[in-house]
Amino acid sequence: MATLPSQVTEASPPDARFAPGPxxxxxxxxxxxxxxxxxxxxxxxxxxxxxxxLQSGEWKPGDVIPSEFxxxxxxxxxxxxxxxxxxxxxxxxxxxxxxxxxxxxxxxAEQHIQYRFLRLLPDTGDLDGQGPAxxxxxxxxxxxxxAEVARQLGLRTGDPVFLVRRVLAFAAVxxxxxxxxxxxxxxxxxxxxxxxxxxxxxxxxxxxQFGVRMVRAVEKIKAVSADPDVASLLGSQPGTPLLSVERVxxxxxxxxxxxxxxxxRTDNRHYRNELS
Amino acid sequence: MATLPSQVTEASPPDARFAPGPxxxxxxxxxxxxxxxxxxxxxxxxxxxxxxxLQSGEWKPGDVIPSEFxxxxxxxxxxxxxxxxxxxxxxxxxxxxxxxxxxxxxxxAEQHIQYRFLRLLPDTGDLDGQGPAxxxxxxxxxxxxxAEVARQLGLRTGDPVFLVRRVLAFAAVxxxxxxxxxxxxxxxxxxxxxxxxxxxxxxxxxxxQFGVRMVRAVEKIKAVSADPDVASLLGSQPGTPLLSVERVxxxxxxxxxxxxxxxxRTDNRHYRNELS
DNA sequence: TAGTGGTCTAGACCACATA
DNA sequence: ATGTGGTCTAGACCACTAC
Numbered sequence: 001m002a003t004l005p006s007q008v009t010e011a012s013p014p015d016a017r018f019a020p021g022p023x024x025x026x027x028x029x030x031x032x033x034x035x036x037x038x039x040x041x042x043x044x045x046x047x048x049x050x051x052x053x054l055q056s057g058e059w060k061p062g063d064v065i066p067s068e069f070x071x072x073x074x075x076x077x078x079x080x081x082x083x084x085x086x087x088x089x090x091x092x093x094x095x096x097x098x099x100x101x102x103x104x105x106x107x108x109a110e111q112h113i114q115y116r117f118l119r120l121l122p123d124t125g126d127l128d129g130q131g132p133a134x135x136x137x138x139x140x141x142x143x144x145x146x147a148e149v150a151r152q153l154g155l156r157t158g159d160p161v162f163l164v165r166r167v168l169a170f171a172a173v174x175x176x177x178x179x180x181x182x183x184x185x186x187x188x189x190x191x192x193x194x195x196x197x198x199x200x201x202x203x204x205x206x207x208x209q210f211g212v213r214m215v216r217a218v219e220k221i222k223a224v225s226a227d228p229d230v231a232s233l234l235g236s237q238p239g240t241p242l243l244s245v246e247r248v249x250x251x252x253x254x255x256x257x258x259x260x261x262x263x264x265r266t267d268n269r270h271y272r273n274e275l276s
Numbered sequence: 277m278a279t280l281p282s283q284v285t286e287a288s289p290p291d292a293r294f295a296p297g298p299x300x301x302x303x304x305x306x307x308x309x310x311x312x313x314x315x316x317x318x319x320x321x322x323x324x325x326x327x328x329x330l331q332s333g334e335w336k337p338g339d340v341i342p343s344e345f346x347x348x349x350x351x352x353x354x355x356x357x358x359x360x361x362x363x364x365x366x367x368x369x370x371x372x373x374x375x376x377x378x379x380x381x382x383x384x385a386e387q388h389i390q391y392r393f394l395r396l397l398p399d400t401g402d403l404d405g406q407g408p409a410x411x412x413x414x415x416x417x418x419x420x421x422x423a424e425v426a427r428q429l430g431l432r433t434g435d436p437v438f439l440v441r442r443v444l445a446f447a448a449v450x451x452x453x454x455x456x457x458x459x460x461x462x463x464x465x466x467x468x469x470x471x472x473x474x475x476x477x478x479x480x481x482x483x484x485q486f487g488v489r490m491v492r493a494v495e496k497i498k499a500v501s502a503d504p505d506v507a508s509l510l511g512s513q514p515g516t517p518l519l520s521v522e523r524v525x526x527x528x529x530x531x532x533x534x535x536x537x538x539x540x541r542t543d544n545r546h547y548r549n550e551l552s
Numbered sequence: 553t554a555g556t557g558g559t560c561t562a563g564a565c566c567a568c569a570t571a
Numbered sequence: 572a573t574g575t576g577g578t579c580t581a582g583a584c585c586a587c588t589a590c
Contacts, residue, residue, distance in 0.1 A: 039586095041559060067575060078561045083576085091367070093552050099576050100568035117551045123496075216552040220399075222542035223499040223517035241499035241517040247551075266498035273549055275393045275523075276369050276492040315567095317578060343556060354580045359557085375557050376587035 046075055046085040054094065054105060054213075055252040061107035061207045065095070068103070094215060108214065109204035117203070117217055117249070120175065120264055121272050131201070132168035132176070138233070140164045140192035142184060149181050152248055152259045160184030164195065167233055174234045175269060181259040186212055203249075212257055217249040221271065224263070234265055243271055322351055322361040330370065330381060331528040337383035337483045341371070344379075370491060384490065385480035393479070393493055393525070396451065396540055397548050407477070408444035408452070414509070416440045416468040418460060425457050428524055428535045436460030440471065443509055450510045451545060457535040462488055479525075488533055493525040497547065500539070510541055519547055 050071070059065045068086065072079040086103055089095040093116075096104045108116060115131045141163055150157045161181050168176040180202075182190065187210050198205045206212045222244045231238040243264035251257045264271065326347070335341045344362065348355040362379055365371040372380045384392065391407045417439055426433045437457050444452040456478075458466065463486050474481045482488045500520045507514040519540040527533045540547065 043559075069575090080562080081560060084559085086576095097576065098569090100570080100574080102575060119549075119551075216550065219549045219551060221497065221519065221547040221549065223519045223540075225517050239515070241501050243497065243499045243519075246546075264499075270522075271497040273395075273495045273497065274492065275395075275495060319578075345556085356581080357579060360578085362557095373557065374588090376555080376589080378556060378588095 042077055043081045043084040043088075046071075046077060046082055047088055049075060050085060050089060051094075051252065057211060059105050060211075061105050061213055062110060063105050064102040065105060092215075107204065107207060108201050109207065115201050117214075117247070119271050119273065120266075120269050122170070122269050132170055134169040134172065136167045136169070137192050137195045138165040138167060140190065140195060145181070149259060152256060153181065153183055154256050155183060162187055162190050164190075166195075170269070173268075175265045176262050177230060177233050178260055178262045183257065186210060186257065212251055214249045214257065215252055217247050220246045222246075226263070230263055234263070236265060236267075240265070240267075242266070245271070318353055319357045319360040319364075322347075322353060322358055323364055325351060326361060326365060327370075327528065333487060335381050336487075337381050337489055338386060339381050340378040341381065368491075382489075383480065383483060384477050385483065391477055393490075393523070395547050395549065396542075396545050398446070398545050408446055410445040410448065412443045412445070413468050413472045414441040414443060416466065416471060421457070425535060428532060429457065429459055430532050431459060438463055438466050440466075442471075446545070449544075451541045452538050453506060453509050454536055454538045459533065462486060462533065488527055490525040490533065491527055493523050496522045498522075502539070506539055510539070512541055512543075516541070516543075518542070521547070 050065070053059055053065075065071070066074070068079050068082045071082045071086075075082065086095060086097070090097055090103075093106055096106050098104060108114075118131075142160060143163055144158045145153065145155050145161045147157045149155075149161060150159060153161070155161070161184050164178075164180040164182070166178050166180070167174050168178070187206075190210075194209065195202070195205070203214050206214065223241055224244045226234065226236055226238055226240040226242050228238045230242070231240060234242075236242075243262075243266050245260075245262040245264060247258070247260040247262070248256050249258040249260065326341070329335055329341075341347070342350070344355050344358045347358045347362075351358065362371060362373070366373055366379075369382055372382050374380060384390075394407075418436060419439055420434045421429065421431050421437045423433045425431075425437060426435060429437070431437070437460050440454075440456040440458070442454055442456070443450050444454070463482075466486075470485065471478070471481070479490050482490065498520045500518055502510065502512055502514055502516040502518050504514045506518070507516060510518075512518075519538075519542050521536075521538040521540060523534070523536040523538070524532050525534040525536065
């Protein structure tokens with residue numbers, strides 16, 4: 001796991017690298033000899049370096065990254081090694097390959113599969129309206145993190161957070177009520193207006209306005225009963241069973257950046273999941 | 277998509293194959309020249325051939341398959357091409373690589389991550405008891421498929437099916453009530469006794485007793501209200517919100533082999549899902 | 553010691569996109 | 572025509588497992 005500190009560098013001085021020449025071991029002169037080597041394959045180290053450039057914002061969502069050949073030169077490894085690193089980043093949905101065009105930083109915007117993290121689908125005709133037609137922001141306020149919210153976001157109790165509450169509707173029928181908590185430090189200037197004016201997925205807004213890219217998320221799903229407040233916002237009866245979907249979304253370094261609790265009506269829709 | 281009929285064969289006669297010699301195109305004599313070639317990369321064709329051997333039962337769950345080198349010889353391609361085919365099958369969880377030992381057919385038994393398709397976890401201490409401690413078979417009967425069941429299993433209405441109903445409990449607390457429909461033709465001889473005697477995951481039993489390996493599944497999740505019958509079986513109150521989890525499980529050829537409807541209590545547990 | 557998968561390189565050619 | 576990713580091969584060496 002542990003990457004050898006600069007076993008692979010970006011090598012401003014030509015040939016400043018440590019590691020294998022041709023054959024990853026053929027060269028007799030230089031070996032990865034270290035005290036008690038925490039070992040990691042070259043392509044994993046390259047993956048780490050690419051990841052670092054993604055985090056640092058060197059390549060932004062939607063950008064093309066340098067070609068495999070260029071990266072190979074920059075990191076002083078073979079193109080095949082860069083390829084394997086990119087392969088893994090592509091299967092993690094951090095990068096997207098496009099034949100003949102290049103490799104791109106994945107984004108929540110423009111991706112034709114919009115609302116990538118939204119799994120609530122209509123019961124009939126799986127291919128109809130992708131995203132929710134209407135989004136209504138109910139409120140957006142600054143407050144101090146509760147112990148629970150702080151824990152989930154990796155903050156300290158009392159740290160500033162934003163709380164956004166909104167309702168999503170499909171074909172004028174409300175279906176989702178969401179409470180969203182965001183760390184105040186990373187979302188400075190977030191307002192209800194910004195959110196209301198925006199079309200498209202909220203995660204795309206996060207990328208363009210705050211430079212925060214959500215990479216993966218974990219959801220905990222329960223069945224709950226609608227209390228009167230919730231029922232009135234969702235236009236259903238109190239006591240109606242709802243799906244409670246609690247999501248923690250992470251940015252590049254497995255850093256939690258959003259806590260979201262959704263309540264889903266499932267009378268005409270369902271949460272779809274694939275197992276393998 | 278469409279595989280060239282026997283562009284790659286298993287080549288009993290040496291050199292009976294069609295395709296690229298060294299370099300996949302270097303050789304001037306033989307080309308994949310076909311009328312209107314439905315094209316597919318070599319490694320995809322190899323993947324298909326391996327898949328066929330898995331379906332046919334040539335290699336059974338838990339078996340070692342031939343080494344990459346042997347397969348390369350058998351299919352008359354390079355080891356690297358076989359490797360790429362196996363890579364994809366491994367990421368699909370059909371095969372499992374074990375360094376130094378070989379590549380194995382994945383199985384629901386022995387896999388240390390047992391109950392691979394069960395996503396209901398305790399709210400606290402994510403690492404406690406993996407599988408349900410107690411399983412109680414309530415009934416197992418033969419009947420004729422309803423239109424709905426037939427549709428989901430790819431059968432005709434009225435075809436024979438088994439219906440199994442069981443309750444799973446954790447630490448003596450019932451948590452899941454499941455109805456399971458199985459095509460009668462593929463599960464001949466299934467009895468309540470067989471099911472009751474068995475320890476371990478039901479999918480492991482399917483492999484060992486019926487030669488049916490479940491490869492992937494799709495779930496549709498809703499929130500529902502417990503009716504009195506269900507409530508009494510789960511030891512909860514009528515009206516309690518429950519997770520309804522409707523699963524279709526598929527065997528090798530995307531052939532549906534099981535329909536399952538589970539009702540999950542989520543007062544102390546949750547359905548966990550990872551998004552990426 | 554031998555056999556397996558794992559890593560790394562090198563080079564050739566193909567398919568696709570753009571200019 | 573050029574440059575990109577995609578496929579295929581070949582060979583070397585490493586790391587792990589078993590005998």
